[in-house]
Amino acid sequence: MQGTEGRWLQTCRRRNQFWGLPHWTPAAAGRHLQTRVRQVIAPPLLSIIIPALRVDRELRRCVDSVHLALESFTGYEVIVVMPGAHVQSAADALPDVQIVAECRPSVYAAMNDGIKASNGQYLYFLGKDDILLPSVRHLLPTLANERPAAVFAAVFWGGQGRRTCRTSRWQILFFNVCHQGIVYSRNCLDTHGPYVRRFRTHGDHLLNIRLLWDTSLAPRITFASTPIAWYAETGLSSTTLDANFAKVQPAIIRRYLGTWIAWPWSVLTHYRLRWSKKPRA
Incomplete structure (x- = not known):
């Protein structure tokens, strides 16, 4: 036998x-x-989703920061999404984490896979080189009792210090905020998701625009001044212009604010795209 x-x-x-x-x-x-x-x-109150390519020191540090920040709280789950070739090694290295194989090689595709695999009432996304801070515990009573559509908090931005994610529906049309400072409700992502995969770094920007201009959800958004994460400032979003999003952003602005506001931004976008294509010396 x-x-x-x-x-x-x-x-x-x-x-x-x-x-x-x-x-x-x-x-x-x-x-x-x-x-x-x-x-x-x-179901857990909070699902923390971390896209990654492989298990390395930064991913271990990120996962450890989550467990340390929420060590006295049991209503959470951690989901790491990575290529199928590394799923087995990740499962061996991170036994207390749910490992999900990504369906397509894209950051936002991996985040969508994490959403599908999650069970939490609220979802939060971290990069593998980011660190969750213990101050995130201050948001848990708000999530459990007030049931907001989303919470926009603050982050420590690399070596530049604290940066708030407080914004308005007018500002979000032009400038995005750091998603490491935002906790989304599942209802919000079900209504305005999934992330658009063809945007390389600004899929969350489009989601935030849809959320803040939704008259049924926007009044239920909570803003907090508590820094909940340290953003490493080493990802693509901080160093790369998303050309696909930049091309459609004037049309998004035109939809909400009209042609007279969108036209100057489209001219600025034209020169931004030209400048981004120039070789650096």
């Missing part, structure tokens, strides 16, 4: 490695089933 079971486990391991799936032993499958049943009966 042991030989038959051993061959069966080896077959399962080879099959899962071929498809990029984590290897399940009977004990691990039982624990996973218990976790899923518990999540369905009592």
Whole structure:
């Protein structure tokens, strides 16, 4: 019997490695089933989604910061989304985290995959090089009791100090805020999601515009001055112009504010795109 079971486990391991799936032993499958049943009966308050390419020191630091910041709180889950080739190594290295294989090689596609796999009533997105701060615990009573559509808090922006994510529906049309300072409700993402994959770095900008101009959800947005994360300022969004979003942004502004406001911005966008294509010396 042991030989038959051993061959069966080896077959399962080879099959899962071929498809990029984590290897399940009977004990691990039982624990996973218990976790899923518990999540369905009592879904967590907060789902933290982290897109990543592989397991490295920065990802471990990010996951550790989440567990340390929420060590006295049990109503959360951590979901790491990465390419299927690295799912098994991630499952071995991060046993207390749910690992999800991304369907397409894109940051926003990975975030959409994390949304589908999550069970939380609120969703929060971190980059693998970011750090969650213990002050995020100050937002938990607001999420549990007031049930806002979203919470716009603050972040520490690299070495530049504290930066608030407080904005208005007029400002958000032109300038985005750091998504590491925003906690979204599931209703918000179900209504205005998913993220648009063709935008390289500003898919969340479009989501924020839709959210703040939604007259049914905007009154339920809460603004807080508490810094909840340290943003590493090393990602693409801080160093790269999203040409696809820049081309459609004037049309978005025209929809909400009219042609006279959108026209000067379209001229500015034209020169921004030309400047971004020039080779740097």
